[in-house]
Amino acid sequence: MLIEVVSAGPGCSICQKALKLVKQVAVEFPQIEIRELHVVEQFERLQELNIFSAGAILINGKAEFGSLPSLPKLRDRVFELLN
Template sequence: MLIEVVAAGPGCSICQKALKLVKQAAEEFPQIEIRELNVVDQFERLQELNIFSAGAILMNGKTEFVSLPSPAKLRERMHELLLKSENNPQN
């Protein structure tokens, strides 16, 4: 599973919190890959996805959170998507 965090740069505190949250939650799931989506480099893609806030979290290319979720909510969603992909490998 791929998780992408929308980031405005190293000076963005919300972005850094989102990245830290995702990295901590992903420690339980070794099959998760994490990437940063820079708002400047990925501007067109983010516009297509209607994402206008740094710190948004995408999972498998779909927007899951536009603001910071609780650690429990993030882990729950990761678990749901991983179970879904294990039960239906085509998705």
């Protein structure tokens, strides 16, 4: 499973929180691969997915969270998709 976090860069506190959240869930699910999507580098792709906010989370290429979810929400969604 690939989880991508939309990031505006290392100075973005929301982006860092989203990455931390995804890393916490990845500890429980070793089949997760994490990738950071930089807004500037992935602008066209993000536009196609209608993602306009840093900290958004994609799972397997699909926009799952447009803003920072809670840890239980993310964990539940990952569990759902894996089963």
